[in-house]
Amino acid sequence: MENHRMNPFLAQSTLVRNVIVVLCVAMPWLNPFASSPSTAVIPLLVSWMMAACALLAVVDLPLAKPRWSAVEVVVCGALVVWLGALLIWAPQVVDRALTLGLLASLVCVWLMAAVGRRAAVDESLLRWLVAGLLAAAVVSAVLGVLQYLGLARELSPWVNQPLKGDAFANLRQRNQFASLTSLGLVALLGWVAARAKAQNMTSRCWALAFALLNLLAAGVACSVSRTGAVQWVLVGVLMAAWGWRSAKQDATFGKGLVWLALATPVLVAVWSVVMPWLALQTTGEWGASMILRVTGQAQDYAACGGRRVLWANVLALIAQHPWLGWGWGETDYAHFMTGYSSLRFCDMLDNAHDFPLHLALEFGVPFAVVVMALVGFWVLRRSPWREQQPWRVMAWGLVLVVGLHSSLEYPLWYGPFQMTLGLAIGLLWAPTDSPTQVEAQEGPMLMAALLFLGCLYAAWDFNRVGQIYRQAASRDAAYRDNPLHHAKQSWLFKNQADFAELTTQTVTADNAAAIYPQARRLMHYSPEARVVQRVIDSGTLLGHDKEAQELAERLEDVKQNTPR
Template identity: 40%
Template sequence: MLLSQTHQSAFKGASSLPGWLMGAWMVLPWIAPWSPSPQANTVPLLVSWACIGLLLVWGQRMQPLDIARAWVVAALISSVMGLIQYFGAASAFSAWLHVPGLGEANANLRQRNQLATLLGIGVLAVLWWQALGLKTRHALWMLTLLAVGNAATTSRTGLLHMLLVTSLAVFWAWRSRWNTPRFSPRLAFWALAVYLLANWALPWSLSILSGQDVIDALTRMGHNEGCASRRVLWANVLELISQQPWTGWGWGELKYAHYITAYEGGPEKRFCAILGNAHNLPLHLAVTLGFPITAALGLVLLATWAWARPWLSRLPEHQLAWSVLAVIGLHSLLEFPLWYGPFQMAVLLCGVLLLAPASGFKAAPSRGLQLAGGVILAVVCLVGADYARARQIYMPAAQRWPVWRDDPLGAAHSSWFFKRSAVFAELTMTRITPENAPWVLAASQEMLHYSPEPQVVRQLILSAHRLGRQDLVDLHSARWRAAFPSEPLPGH
């Protein structure tokens, strides 16, 4: 038994089939392997929101333990996945596991920092579970696996998470020093020690086994990544904010803004990738929505935080919720986890922990929440079917669905939610002629706002040249040299 008898009755998890299904719905978004093109985040978002809808319809009686246990299970599974990837064995499980390069660990979240954040959440959930009755010997092996998995990510964010989690455990233990249950600082320091040891042991082991050298998170803290660094990225974003401080560039327009802007300084002063997010939530809101709206949202958040007074929390489940929000908040200052479904679900579950009574939800399910869940499920089905239709043009002919096999481009163009991906596909497949050059020029200018990739800019330059628009040729040739310096200029 993982739970001691003392706390088993007070925080009993659901043991019936619906209870296990409820746990599966909370775990699935973290480990689901599906991420088909052209928009890799669409299906994971749909899976996450389908699970949210199912929980609203059938999972309203969840206990705090159900949530914490789901986070632990998701983190443990993902840690094992990450270690399999790290040592180069993922190809044996390619049907169910993302296959990155040797020495990389990102599980099915496909990004090292996202895996590190999940593992940080998992550590917090284990500490909470142990405070409520999980046997210490089980907490030790769980924390060991999570810490080693975090080290395998080589994520600097993961290093910060381990320091934050340890600090939170110490703070909550002090805050609840006269109460039981409470977080265990000793277990938190155990996890931190294992993590630091694994930062040395994993690269050494991989080097012995494969001859490949991997830079660990501690070394990466002082590593200069040149034009791909956060320092360059944030400097570019601040310059973009200064150009449109009041209204911003518009939601979803950061890629275009970065492409079209000629930054001061040499190539090393320009972030050398397509910039879809500011990798800092306040900066992203400022560059897209403008400073006034960002300041207003910040004041609302600050007022809510001051009203809630999380530092005074005494209930363990509230401490867990605020700690998970702190981990996601730290990640949001360095990247954009809230753009991804699993983290959206995690934030909502934190709300459940903060609103739930100590004994969990016992009353009859809310009809309003069930209706909301049904609406979410209907929308997910609608968007999912539309995405299946829109992506046919991106699939090999033999894999296309029979109903759309004969005219995949027409099917994509009839999409309700993904028309731009259809235009992108048609544009990049079109050979420019005198007859279609006006359409290619117009479409390529539109697609700069969708995804300013080399194949889009190439079509723009070539069609502008054919139509005698030398002004556009000169402008976008200059932007090409800045954005894609290693690529030959179209037409040359």
């Protein structure tokens, strides 16, 4: 009798837990808020806090037991020590916020991998996680369509407002938005495959799947992202191939998944024609076309802003410091200080736009080679081409989307992609026949709690520093009188506070001695003209004529290679 009374309570608590998990997965993608001076901080903090909450919600569940060999433990431990040494000794100036942010990102991936390991043995939990990702992609696709058609203005501030004709939902960058639609595509096809495998695909399910597929296709068409186009073609073709093989091995599987997957690139092409015409009806102007961008008939950047120029510059930078790299967060400084024999990338460069290249640039070629070799070993050991289970195939699809994007940009510098990668790693970590275990909860709970509390502190400190970037009427009452004094007390965001102070000062003989070291240090944070000019001016007043002359020449070279 008591057990019967407990069942409704257990069912209700499970439902609450699953809803929390859905919100934790979806919210980082849908968060519309960012703030000066660093617009990436608030979205990152939201993602890290949601990752902590997701693990805390499922920490008591059993998980797939990993198979760690002694060699693997030693190699991973050595890699962590190596990374720590490079973070401390390689950069000329250690950026505290960037360094702790990298560590928090790694913890975020680890926390979501722990969630994924639990979902790997609990299909009910996994379905809710997939629902959260799919919901975020579908909602974002709707928002992207509204932005593209000029119909999202009334939704501010809950929806970001792009330039006319752009679409990126609340991700502030269209390639990220396109990758989210690709992740949604993977989640949708994974759901269809799982239901088809269990013979649970009804006509209503097929209709729903086709409707959602069209929404996602319209969204990626509005992004006009070539990265998104490639992702959709790859995911569609590979999923169709897997579905065809599964149908040959099991006649009950059917070929519905094959046709749905093959329809994905076709639908993208169709919506790439339809959406510009719809934009003409709502805005009076033809919308941007993905087809024109993919075929090279429409370009956004000058010749010096392309990836070929960027990667050529990155290779030149790597050649200067091949062993230990330039140091974490030093890419923009390295780019400014280097004169190239070839065409110069004509913008500030803070990332190599390719994950292996960026590792080599900031941590050295040996570290990059070891990391990528371990990644390759991890993938090959799991033989993704032999997968039979739909959910594991879906997880490989998530890895494919993030990996492809990481070869062209830097999605892993953003929290939602860190969470997605961690989840996929957790789902794939243990073989399908691995035993389950109930892990001691203290360690994961401590890690999640520390990350959550650390994010709360960072949010408070960031808000304190951000006051100096606001109008007086918009500042918090506690900081209104002397915001710079409060901001200068920050330990974590010291660079942002010093940058605001430096750029509001005029160099004189009286303050040159104080400005000179501050400006030199801030060149490693943001080597833009107004910072460099203050190094030149203060250095000249202090008698550092040679350095001032060299920096003046570098600044002139950068200006000449930057389109007006």
